[in-house]
Amino acid sequence: MISKRVRELAPYKTETTEAKVRLSSNELSLQLPEDVKKRIGEEVSRIPFNRYPDPEARELKEVIALRFGVKPENIVLGNGSDELIYYLSIAVGEFSSGVFCPVPTFSMYSISAQVLGRERIEVRLNEEFDIDLQKSLEVIRKKKPALAYFAYPNNPTGNCFSEEGIRAIRNQGVFTIVDEAYYHYSGKTFLKEALEREDTVVLRTLSKIGMAGLRVGILIGKEEVVKEINKIRLPFNITYPSQVIAVLILRDFYHIIEEAIQTVISERQRVYKEMLKMEGIRVYPSEANFIFFKSLYLSGDELYKRLLRKGVLVRNFSYMVANCLRVSIGEREENDAFLQALHEVLTTS
Numbered sequence: 001m002i003s004k005r006v007r008e009l010a011p012y013k014t015e016t017t018e019a020k021v022r023l024s025s026n027e028l029s030l031q032l033p034e035d036v037k038k039r040i041g042e043e044v045s046r047i048p049f050n051r052y053p054d055p056e057a058r059e060l061k062e063v064i065a066l067r068f069g070v071k072p073e074n075i076v077l078g079n080g081s082d083e084l085i086y087y088l089s090i091a092v093g094e095f096s097s098g099v100f101c102p103v104p105t106f107s108m109y110s111i112s113a114q115v116l117g118r119e120r121i122e123v124r125l126n127e128e129f130d131i132d133l134q135k136s137l138e139v140i141r142k143k144k145p146a147l148a149y150f151a152y153p154n155n156p157t158g159n160c161f162s163e164e165g166i167r168a169i170r171n172q173g174v175f176t177i178v179d180e181a182y183y184h185y186s187g188k189t190f191l192k193e194a195l196e197r198e199d200t201v202v203l204r205t206l207s208k209i210g211m212a213g214l215r216v217g218i219l220i221g222k223e224e225v226v227k228e229i230n231k232i233r234l235p236f237n238i239t240y241p242s243q244v245i246a247v248l249i250l251r252d253f254y255h256i257i258e259e260a261i262q263t264v265i266s267e268r269q270r271v272y273k274e275m276l277k278m279e280g281i282r283v284y285p286s287e288a289n290f291i292f293f294k295s296l297y298l299s300g301d302e303l304y305k306r307l308l309r310k311g312v313l314v315r316n317f318s319y320m321v322a323n324c325l326r327v328s329i330g331e332r333e334e335n336d337a338f339l340q341a342l343h344e345v346l347t348t349s
């Protein structure tokens, strides 16, 4: 007998459409050199698969701590930050209290709340895609949510919310989760506050910096907070191969990742400028590895379909924000294919 709570859930939508150029999931286009792949293969072949992995993933935590400028005691690892979002929605406050987030945003915040039977308290972003502070504070004072999620930068809109807005909401006594999945593309962070305060944590992930397939999410917070969240973590949630491969890449080949990130940042600027020149779309500035844009004459659905017919897959967000789509920044050739296809679609009707 499956609960009503679960039966009423919509299945999580992932992008499985085939296309020559896939710019739909904000992955990092990364070509590892053959010798690096060989090293990875060798390390993987040495894994004793009959054994459980280190339940604490100590080595991985140490490498991540070093790379992110924190201590291993400040870290909880998750099978993707998706899992950490579940843990936070389980651990913070009683289930009778709600979960706040500004919308449109990453859907896992609301899904985790819904699964647990917690009230979802969502307030629409304003015209600039920033937090509608007046309305948010009004609702928060009335509903008293226990926790609030902020994607920073926000997915799918690409901007960072105002820091003051986030702090004003936190000042209402709301446990604040700053999801910095795109930190490497924005450089903006609440890390210092997460390390100093018991009402703030930061989420990071390896997914948007070239390792989405490893499923490694990172929660950073004060040791006291981390200790509590760790109690509900499933014991072996980071697989043996993921631990081994992530350690190797972060320790020995991180320069390759850093270089690819820099390429995406400069490509983002180039693609943005090219899109600004085009008629028929409105482009929004981005601090992430994707660009959000609105179709002005064609419907969003139609633009999406026509791009796909030209072999370019983007993400259609028309169901969330009228006629809006999101394109991930890939390698130069992929971005050129997107720009070319978009130009053709917009100039021939």
Ligand SMILES: *Cc1c(COP(=O)(O)O)cnc(C)c1O
Residues within 6 Å of the ligand: 026, 079, 080, 081, 082, 083, 106, 151, 152, 154, 155, 179, 181, 204, 205, 206, 207, 212, 215, 216, 217
């Ligand atoms: C992609 C994304 C994540 C997912 O991270 P995983 O570590 O792959 O689970 C989390 N938060 C935001 C805002 C994202 O866009």
